[in-house]
Amino acid sequence: MNLKNVAAEMRTALLTVPNLRVPTWGDGGAIGTKGLALIGWPDRVELTATYVRGKARVADWPIYLLATGQNRGAHDLIAALIGDTAPASANLALEAGAYTACDFVHVAYAEIDPAARYQGSPVIAAVLHVDVNGPGK
Amino acid sequence: MATAHGKLTKIQITAKDISPFTKNSQLERAASTHDTTGYAPTGDAKLFAGGTREAKFTCSGVYDNTVSVGPRLVLVGNEGTSMAIIRNVEGIGTGKPNEAFNAILEKYVETNPHDDMVTWSADFQVTGPITVTALP
Numbered sequence: 001m002n003l004k005n006v007a008a009e010m011r012t013a014l015l016t017v018p019n020l021r022v023p024t025w026g027d028g029g030a031i032g033t034k035g036l037a038l039i040g041w042p043d044r045v046e047l048t049a050t051y052v053r054g055k056a057r058v059a060d061w062p063i064y065l066l067a068t069g070q071n072r073g074a075h076d077l078i079a080a081l082i083g084d085t086a087p088a089s090a091n092l093a094l095e096a097g098a099y100t101a102c103d104f105v106h107v108a109y110a111e112i113d114p115a116a117r118y119q120g121s122p123v124i125a126a127v128l129h130v131d132v133n134g135p136g137k
Numbered sequence: 138m139a140t141a142h143g144k145l146t147k148i149q150i151t152a153k154d155i156s157p158f159t160k161n162s163q164l165e166r167a168a169s170t171h172d173t174t175g176y177a178p179t180g181d182a183k184l185f186a187g188g189t190r191e192a193k194f195t196c197s198g199v200y201d202n203t204v205s206v207g208p209r210l211v212l213v214g215n216e217g218t219s220m221a222i223i224r225n226v227e228g229i230g231t232g233k234p235n236e237a238f239n240a241i242l243e244k245y246v247e248t249n250p251h252d253d254m255v256t257w258s259a260d261f262q263v264t265g266p267i268t269v270t271a272l273p
Contacts, residue, residue: 108252
């Protein structure tokens with residue numbers, strides 16, 4: 001399992017969400033009127049999840065969802081991004097993605113920081129914590 | 138003397154390699170004992186004689202439906218059936234131990250937690266001897 005390929009497929013899944021800009025993994029960029037999704041680095045990759053390196057597992061891969069400002073529009077945007085209604089929900093989009101670089105993507109939970117800062121500006125941030133399982137070797 | 142890492146372990150059931158789906162396995166060998174103590178034993182210590190041997194084999198791992206040799210396809214429907222198992226405790230290589238035995242599948246379990254991968258486990262009762270050889 002190559003993290004770059006998994007990140008690319010997660011980006012493709014996130015791009016189906018309206019009002020969300022998703023740079024290629026490793027790129028940044030300013031937040032516009034849309035929300036910004038940044039795919040981070042996972043804490044840990046289990047390279048030998050089964051015998052003979054048959055499976056690999058990525059635990060707790062963070063995806064940062066950012067909305068600029070501390071206003072009502074930013075509140076609404078973040079709430080929709082971690083909500084239960086497609087196509088505005090980033091977690092539903094991620095889990096509905098078509099994956100060939102891994103077996104499945106599971107959004108375990110969302111963590112919210114209402115007073116975060118990005119590039120010097122106040123933002124509301126939600127962090128999706130994602131588990132990925134896929135082939136080893 | 139050298140230790141061995143579990144990641145190298147290879148398990149084949151009916152000639153199908155389920156190792157890439159297996160996270161843990163255990164072969165438990167045992168024997169019955171018989172009390173042969175008579176009157177006035179020396180040192181008031183009981184005496185025993187060794188009896189017949191038996192073994193249990195268990196294995197478990199992550200469910201996978203994409204490969205024809207996945208544990209579900211190998212095991213489901215074979216409960217109560219004797220299956221040929223080969224266990225390579227140190228993996229594959231010249232001189233490494235090879236254990237071959239027949240075992241009856243007593244239990245096959247699939248577990249579906251809501252927030253994690255589907256897992257499986259299987260319990261076997263070994264029937265007959267365990268044949269230990271060295272790989273060529």
